[in-house]
Amino acid sequence: MGSFAPERVGPEGPRGGPAGRPATGREVSGRLPWMLVVPALAGLAFLVLPLAGLLIRAPWSTLLERLAEPHVLEALRLSLVCATIATAVCLVLGVPLAWLLARVEFPGRRLVRALVTVPLVLPPVVGGVALLLVLGRRGLVGQWLEATFGITLPFTTAGVIVAEAFVAMPFLVISVEGALRAADRRFEEAAATLGASRWTVFRRVTLPMVMPGVVAGGVLCWARALGEFGATITFAGNFPGTTRTMPLAVYLALETEPEAAIVLSLVLLAVSVIILASLRDRWVSAP
Amino acid sequence: MFRRLSRWAIALPVALALAGLSGCGSGEPAASTATTSASSSASADGGAKEVTVFAAASLTETFTELGKTFEAAHPGTTVRFNFGSSATLAQQITQGAPADVFAAASPATMKTVTDASLAGSPTTFVRNKLQIAVPQDNPAKVDELKDLTDTKVKVALCAEQVPCGAAAVKALDAAGLKVTPVTLEQDVKATLTKVELGEVDAALVYKTDVIAAAGKVQGITFPEADQAINDYPIATLTQAPAGDLAKQFMDLVLSPQGKDVLAKAGFEAA
Numbered sequence: 001m002g003s004f005a006p007e008r009v010g011p012e013g014p015r016g017g018p019a020g021r022p023a024t025g026r027e028v029s030g031r032l033p034w035m036l037v038v039p040a041l042a043g044l045a046f047l048v049l050p051l052a053g054l055l056i057r058a059p060w061s062t063l064l065e066r067l068a069e070p071h072v073l074e075a076l077r078l079s080l081v082c083a084t085i086a087t088a089v090c091l092v093l094g095v096p097l098a099w100l101l102a103r104v105e106f107p108g109r110r111l112v113r114a115l116v117t118v119p120l121v122l123p124p125v126v127g128g129v130a131l132l133l134v135l136g137r138r139g140l141v142g143q144w145l146e147a148t149f150g151i152t153l154p155f156t157t158a159g160v161i162v163a164e165a166f167v168a169m170p171f172l173v174i175s176v177e178g179a180l181r182a183a184d185r186r187f188e189e190a191a192a193t194l195g196a197s198r199w200t201v202f203r204r205v206t207l208p209m210v211m212p213g214v215v216a217g218g219v220l221c222w223a224r225a226l227g228e229f230g231a232t233i234t235f236a237g238n239f240p241g242t243t244r245t246m247p248l249a250v251y252l253a254l255e256t257e258p259e260a261a262i263v264l265s266l267v268l269l270a271v272s273v274i275i276l277a278s279l280r281d282r283w284v285s286a287p
Numbered sequence: 288m289f290r291r292l293s294r295w296a297i298a299l300p301v302a303l304a305l306a307g308l309s310g311c312g313s314g315e316p317a318a319s320t321a322t323t324s325a326s327s328s329a330s331a332d333g334g335a336k337e338v339t340v341f342a343a344a345s346l347t348e349t350f351t352e353l354g355k356t357f358e359a360a361h362p363g364t365t366v367r368f369n370f371g372s373s374a375t376l377a378q379q380i381t382q383g384a385p386a387d388v389f390a391a392a393s394p395a396t397m398k399t400v401t402d403a404s405l406a407g408s409p410t411t412f413v414r415n416k417l418q419i420a421v422p423q424d425n426p427a428k429v430d431e432l433k434d435l436t437d438t439k440v441k442v443a444l445c446a447e448q449v450p451c452g453a454a455a456v457k458a459l460d461a462a463g464l465k466v467t468p469v470t471l472e473q474d475v476k477a478t479l480t481k482v483e484l485g486e487v488d489a490a491l492v493y494k495t496d497v498i499a500a501a502g503k504v505q506g507i508t509f510p511e512a513d514q515a516i517n518d519y520p521i522a523t524l525t526q527a528p529a530g531d532l533a534k535q536f537m538d539l540v541l542s543p544q545g546k547d548v549l550a551k552a553g554f555e556a557a
Binding site: 132155253 | 378441446470471472477485486
């Protein structure tokens with residue numbers, strides 16, 4: 001699964017702090033402030049209670065036989081493969097885009113930055129329709145793709161990846177851009193004065209410096225892609241084996257068999273939590 | 288000393304959270320009474336009355352029109368609609384959503400509500416038949432059901448779990464045909480969208496949906512559709528917060544005026 005994980009740049013990047021602050025800062029001691037603890041725990045409860053609802057209602061006695069059904073594994077495999085490739089696509093396109101937004105002055109930058117968040121605001125189903133209008137069989141680009149290369153994206157696994165990448169990319173871009181803006185520019189300037197080209201500066205200085213942001217963004221992006229429903233079902237359709245990912249299987253199961261839907265949701269949750277938790281230990285410095 | 292205090296600072300909210308958790312475990316009846324009492328108190332004050340109708344997505348246009356008729360006939364009354372997939376609506380009702388009337392696109396979804404003793408005995412008020420929908424220019428030259436079996440024809444069907452998909456399977460079985468669709472959509476409107484956008488060459492949808500999308504798609508009738516007719520049942524809910532108004536709305540749907548509106552949209556008389 002780690003195909004989107006960056007090569008060998010661990011937490012021990014340029015640590016130690018640009019501002020000369022000790023990296024292993026001592027914890028602020030003293031009484032925990034109620035003003036923070038109470039809302040924090042309420043927030044946690046709010047996020048976790050729906051999960052508890054699923055766990056309480058799960059048909060534990062038939063859980064295993066439901067899991068063994070081949071279409072469950074098929075949907076799970078498809079979900080994981082598509083979310084991972086979509087994240088790779090987002091990394092390849094999104095990191096440079098974030099760099100452009102954070103490091104290059106150009107007219108209309110604010111507008112571009114706002115446009116990047118469009119997929120966040122757009123209801124995913126509308127996003128799916130928009131993708132159809134552009135990349136569909138009669139879409140602006142899709143028409144040309146089909147005529148020139150014989151490629152049609154809707155109703156294919158590639159279509160699932162496109163839909164997921166469209167919806168998930170803003171998470172990566174925003175997170176990486178934030179990291180870039182917070183990073184100390186003096187290191188880049190120093191490298192530049194020593195004769196490094198902008199590309200070298202990016203590769204050898206900037207990227208290692210913002211790697212935690214890239215990883216965090218990649219994780220968000222992957223999680224969003226994994227749970228993607230609306231854009232996928234609208235743009236890529238729903239057919240077992242090619243485009244029916246777990247969220248689609250869950251939605252359909254909900255129509256007739258709510259218990260099966262709960263099982264499927266729990267599988268998706270469990271798998272994503274396991275993957276994210278193990279990645280976190282490896283790639284993100286423990287907080 | 289500080290340690291102690293901080294432990295307390297954590298313990299109390301955790302206890303509260305757990306209390307919330309256990310409340311959630313036994314939750315549904317409490318939740319439903321809460322919502323019911325809220326809406327009945329709303330209808331009690333000052334004569335502002337409300338009827339909440341849960342109806343299948345395919346009834347969106349006709350029921351919205353009937354709702355306006357009802358409001359005109361009962362001044363001071365508002366009709367609120369919740370349109371959606373019949374199965375989803377049935378689930379919302381069994382989970383305690385405060386509804387007065389339920390109109391479903393299939394007897395099976397109505398049955399989940401009547402089985403839970405939440406609705407009175409349902410009446411079938413209309414029927415809906417499938418048609419083949421093709422894009423306006425009919426690129427694949429489809430003119431009968433058999434044409435959908437051609438592998439070069441891209442076909443969208445509803446998933447078997449939703450009523451239009453079940454009907455499609457029945458019709459294809461009746462015709463002895465095997466169709467491999469490119470997609471199994473989650474509801475009939477999504478299936479139709481694929482045709483409207485020209486992403487597929489044909490789809491099986493309801494006649495009413497074809498009429499609602501007039502100008503964007505063409506409908507083709509086929510004889511096997513008669514073997515897959517969908518009944519639409521309607522019922523008032525036993526705990527209807529609006530009481531008599533619920534019955535009156537159902538009467539309007541069943542009246543000649545209601546039937547007229549539904550017939551114009553392409554529904555067949557029950």
